[in-house]
Structure formats: structure tokens, C-alpha cells
Amino acid sequence: MTAVADARIAAVTAAREARAMYxxxxxxxxxxxxxxxxxxxxxxxxxxxxYDFLLYAQxxxxxxxxxxxxxxxxxxxxxxxxxxxxxxxxxxxxxxDGELAEEVTDASAAWAxxxxxxxxxxxxxFTFETPLLEAGIEVRHITDGTNVxxxxxNRQCRPxxxxxxxxxxxxxxxxxxxxxxxxTISGRFPSVHGSPVHxxxxxxxxxxxxxxxxxxxxxxxxxxxxxxxxxxxxxxxxAVMASGVPFAVTHAPGYMxxxxxxxxxxxx
Amino acid sequence: MTAVADARIAAVTAAREARAMYxxxxxxxxxxxxxxxxxxxxxxxxxxxxYDFLLYAQxxxxxxxxxxxxxxxxxxxxxxxxxxxxxxxxxxxxxxDGELAEEVTDASAAWAxxxxxxxxxxxxxFTFETPLLEAGIEVRHITDGTNVxxxxxNRQCRPxxxxxxxxxxxxxxxxxxxxxxxxTISGRFPSVHGSPVHxxxxxxxxxxxxxxxxxxxxxxxxxxxxxxxxxxxxxxxxAVMASGVPFAVTHAPGYMxxxxxxxxxxxx
Numbered sequence: 001m002t003a004v005a006d007a008r009i010a011a012v013t014a015a016r017e018a019r020a021m022y023x024x025x026x027x028x029x030x031x032x033x034x035x036x037x038x039x040x041x042x043x044x045x046x047x048x049x050x051y052d053f054l055l056y057a058q059x060x061x062x063x064x065x066x067x068x069x070x071x072x073x074x075x076x077x078x079x080x081x082x083x084x085x086x087x088x089x090x091x092x093x094x095x096x097d098g099e100l101a102e103e104v105t106d107a108s109a110a111w112a113x114x115x116x117x118x119x120x121x122x123x124x125x126f127t128f129e130t131p132l133l134e135a136g137i138e139v140r141h142i143t144d145g146t147n148v149x150x151x152x153x154n155r156q157c158r159p160x161x162x163x164x165x166x167x168x169x170x171x172x173x174x175x176x177x178x179x180x181x182x183x184t185i186s187g188r189f190p191s192v193h194g195s196p197v198h199x200x201x202x203x204x205x206x207x208x209x210x211x212x213x214x215x216x217x218x219x220x221x222x223x224x225x226x227x228x229x230x231x232x233x234x235x236x237x238x239a240v241m242a243s244g245v246p247f248a249v250t251h252a253p254g255y256m257x258x259x260x261x262x263x264x265x266x267x268x
Numbered sequence: 269m270t271a272v273a274d275a276r277i278a279a280v281t282a283a284r285e286a287r288a289m290y291x292x293x294x295x296x297x298x299x300x301x302x303x304x305x306x307x308x309x310x311x312x313x314x315x316x317x318x319y320d321f322l323l324y325a326q327x328x329x330x331x332x333x334x335x336x337x338x339x340x341x342x343x344x345x346x347x348x349x350x351x352x353x354x355x356x357x358x359x360x361x362x363x364x365d366g367e368l369a370e371e372v373t374d375a376s377a378a379w380a381x382x383x384x385x386x387x388x389x390x391x392x393x394f395t396f397e398t399p400l401l402e403a404g405i406e407v408r409h410i411t412d413g414t415n416v417x418x419x420x421x422n423r424q425c426r427p428x429x430x431x432x433x434x435x436x437x438x439x440x441x442x443x444x445x446x447x448x449x450x451x452t453i454s455g456r457f458p459s460v461h462g463s464p465v466h467x468x469x470x471x472x473x474x475x476x477x478x479x480x481x482x483x484x485x486x487x488x489x490x491x492x493x494x495x496x497x498x499x500x501x502x503x504x505x506x507a508v509m510a511s512g513v514p515f516a517v518t519h520a521p522g523y524m525x526x527x528x529x530x531x532x533x534x535x536x
């Protein structure tokens with residue numbers, strides 16, 4: 001057994017153990033969990049809404065890079081053997097008529113309301129955080145053990161069918177002399193949001209107070225650091241709100257689906 | 269006016285002039301036309317088939333990277349101002365019940381049969397040929413002024429709904445000491461098929477005779493050259509055949525839609 005194979009088995013094991021913990025009710029943000037294993041955003045919609053959403057994702061690939069789509073009614077995914085999409089995420093949101101109806105740790109009951117749910121798993125910027133760390137670039141919310149800060153913006157996505165809405169971004173403060181490296185490294189992962197959509201100048205994105213994120217937790221910004229913004233997989237939730245979608249189940253921001261797929265799979 | 273801006277205007281002008289020529293009936297393969305401007309594969313399907321196809325594309329992104337999807341009944345695209353998708357491709361194929369019914373230079377009549385056609389424009393490996401040439405890597409079918417050779421393979425795509433079928437590949441003979449460069453350069457363009465799916469050993473893909481391509485023209489393979497295979501945007505046409513799709517309009521292999529989008533747009 002080689003060291004590489006050992007590490008791979010350990011990483012998959014960590015992912016499986018994390019999913020089992022979440023399935024049994026443990027609730028915490030997933031940043032830093034099962035390092036090297038891809039995490040994903042989730043949105044489940046009735047079949048009638050699936051085409052419009054898949055098109056919305058195609059038209060907004062930086063915000064909504066689709067990693068897998070389940071068949072209607074299926075709660076499994078090729079991204080994680082034996083996973084149950086109804087229970088294996090730490091925290092879910094149930095949406096009704098475009099509004100957040102409840103947060104639950106087990107979405108089985110919501111799932112049972114619609115036998116034809118189609119589930120979309122969408123890339124998450126956590127995937128390029130391990131390469132950032134390996135390059136010696138600090139990721140503040142990992143250092144501080146908090147959720148990543150996320151913000152709604154004034155940047156509209158390209159609409160598709162009944163879907164419209166603004167782009168949501170995640171933010172990481174990066175030392176000015178490492179911003180280019182962070183852009184280059186994340187750019188090698190286009191399936192998980194790729195390079196930043198905006199660097200510095202939060203007001204131009206319509207963000208007036210970095211200390212008050214719309215989702216997740218605020219993070220320290222130290223002298224010499226620049227706020228760097230990446231498109232975020234919470235964008236579909238903004239679209240659910242803006243479009244008045246009658247029913248959806250999503251993950252809660254920062255509480256992701258931990259897959260068995262190595263981050264390196266999405267490296268180009 | 270800078271030289272860069274001049275070159276950009278010249279390239280867009282070349283693309284527009286090419287489309288105007290094709291619209292007026294000129295028929296020729298498009299390899300080497302409007303260098304630096306992205307070319308695209310096309311498939312138009314009745315709305316009822318659109319979700320299954322978009323999902324097929326999502327599940328097979330190397331073969332079917334989607335660049336744009338039109339709204340039902342629209343014959344325009346954001347990839348080319350003022351273009352008409354019914355007429356601006358040099359040669360179209362009309363498919364009925366999974367079989368090639370006819371080739372036409374103007375698809376307006378076929379389009380008129382289905383008022384709800386949804387058109388998918390799919391990346392084409394021609395996009396990374398200019399960077400290959402710039403790196404000093406010969407592209408044989410451009411040298412020889414022929415169509416690129418394309419082959420059906422024994423590699424099955426991941427099915428989606430009613431769609432199934434094998435992957436189609438394009439082939440370029442590359443000098444053995446430049447194969448790695450060709451893989452690296454094309455890999456920077458994941459939206460237009462990206463890196464090769466197979467290098468050498470055509471028999472392992474089920475290709476028994478490189479001199480007899482299923483689409484396009486055979487090309488010379490010189491001593492010291494290795495056949496390198498890229499996923500090809502003719503894969504949707506193989507799916508139309510394998511799946512018995514009742515009605516589709518596509519481009520003819522090698523006769524692409526020339527867009528106004530610079531190849532560099534798809535560089536990551």
C-alpha cells in the first residue's frame with residue numbers, strides 16, 4: 001500500500017464518517033471537513049422546474065457549476081456511494097413560495113411531499129481552499145473555525161425560463177501580494193466557481209458592510225488584506241427567493257454535502 | 269486604435285463575412301475560417317426533448333460542453349449578434365426518427381415544422397487549434413485544407429432520460445515530442461472539449477482503421493506522429509441515432525457555426 005493510496009482511503013473514510021455524523025443529527029458548518037474531498041451545494045426542485053433551473057445553471061456557470069443531477073425521485077448521487085441526499089447534509093432549508101419555511105437536519109419529510117424531486121449538486125469554493133492552503137495562502141474562516149461570509153450582490157444573473165436573481169458571492173481576505181496567486185490557483189478549478197468575480201471595492205458589488213454578511217459569519221480583515229469575491233453556490237437560493245419558486249429543498253449556506261470525489265478531479 | 273483592437277475587429281469582421289457567405293449558400297468545412305473566433309456545434313430539438321438533452325450534456329461535459337442555449341422558437345444566440353441559426357451554418361442535417369433524412373444549406377423549412385425548437389451550441393475543438401498552431405504544433409487537416417477526421421467509438425456516454433449513445437472523437441496526428449504540449453494547451457480550454465480523451469492505440473477505442481473516419485476526411489499520419497483523440501461535438505448526432513430521436517436539426521460534421529466570441533474567452 002502506497003502513502004498516496006493510504007491518504008486517499010483516509011480522505012474517503014473521513015468523508016463517509018462526516019456524512020454518517022450528519023445523518024445522525026450532528027449540525028455544524030462543513031468548512032475544513034474531510035480535507036481534499038469536494039463539497040457541494042444542493043438544490044432539489046420538482047421535475048417541472050428542473051429544465052428551467054438546469055438552463056439557469058448553464059447560463060450562469062461561475063455561480064452554478066453543476067457537478068451532478070439526480071434522476072427524478074432519486075436520493076442518491078454518483079458523487080458519493082451510499083449517500084442519502086435527504087439526510088446526509090448537516091442542515092437543510094425548505095422553501096415555499098420563494099420564502100424560507102424552515103431549517104431541518106433531516107429533509108425526508110419535505111422530500112416525501114414531492115415524489116419527483118430532481119436534485120442538483122453544485123460546485124463549492126471549499127474545493128480550492130486546500131490548494132490555497134497548500135500554496136501558503138491563509139483562508140481566514142478556516143483559521144478562525146467559522147463559516148465563510150457570503151453576500152448578495154447587485155449583479156444580476158442571466159435569467160432562464162422562470163428563474164432570475166442576483167449572484168451571491170463568498171469572500172476571503174487575501175494578502176495583497178497573494179491575490180494574483182489566489183486568482184490563478186482557483187482559476188484552475190472552473191467546475192467549483194473558478195477564479196474570483198471581483199477583487200476589492202465591495203461597494204461596486206452593492207456590498208456596503210463586509211461585517212454584515214447575508215449568510216455565514218463575518219471574518220477579520222487584517223491590514224494589507226484585500227477582500228476577494230468568488231461566485232457562490234448559494235446563488236440558487238437567491239433565485240428561489242427572487243423567482244417565487246413554489247417548493248425547493250436546499251442545503252443551509254456553509255452546511256455542504258461532503259462527497260467522495262477528490263478535489264483534484266476538478267483541476268484542469 | 270491599437271493593433272490589438274484592429275486585430276479583434278478584423279476577426280469579428282471575418283466571422284460575420286463567413287456567416288453571410290454561408291447564409292447565401294456557400295458550402296465548405298469551416299476549419300481555419302475566421303482564426304481566433306470560436307466555432308460551435310449545433311443541435312436543435314423540440315422543447316419536449318430539451319431537458320433530457322441538456323442533462324445528457326451535463327453528464328458528458330467533455331463531449332458536449334454547452335456554450336449557449338436558445339429560448340424555444342428563437343433562432344438567435346448571444347454568441348453572434350444578428351446571426352440566424354437557421355441559415356448561417358454552411359451545411360445542416362435534418363434527422364427523423366433517429367435517421368439522417370437530408371442535408372440542406374438552409375434549415376428554415378425544417379425549423380418551420382417545429383415552432384418550439386430549442387437550440388444548443390456546443391464547444392468545438394477548432395477553438396484550441398489556433399493556440400496549438402501558435403505553439404508550433406502542426407494541425408494536419410488545416411495544413412492539408414481538409415475536414416478533421418472524426419470517429420465513433422466504443423466508449424458509451426452516461427445516459428440521461430431518453431438519450432444514450434457513444435462518444436465521437438476527433439483525431440489529430442501529433443509529433444510524439446509535442447503530445448504533452450498539445451494535451452496541456454487544449455486542457456486549458458475545458459469548455460471546448462479540453463484535453464484529449466485518448467492518446468495512441470486507436471483499437472482500444474474501437475477504431476480499426478484510421479484511414480476510414482466515420483465523419484470528415486482521413487488525414488496523413490507521418491512517421492513519428494501519434495494519433496491523439498479529443499471528445500467531439502458530433503457526439504449529440506450519435507445520440508440522435510442511438511436514441512431514435514423523432515426530430516432534430518444539426519450542423520453537418522465539420523461545417524460549424526462561426527461565432528463572434530474570441531477563442532480566448534474559453535481559456536482558463
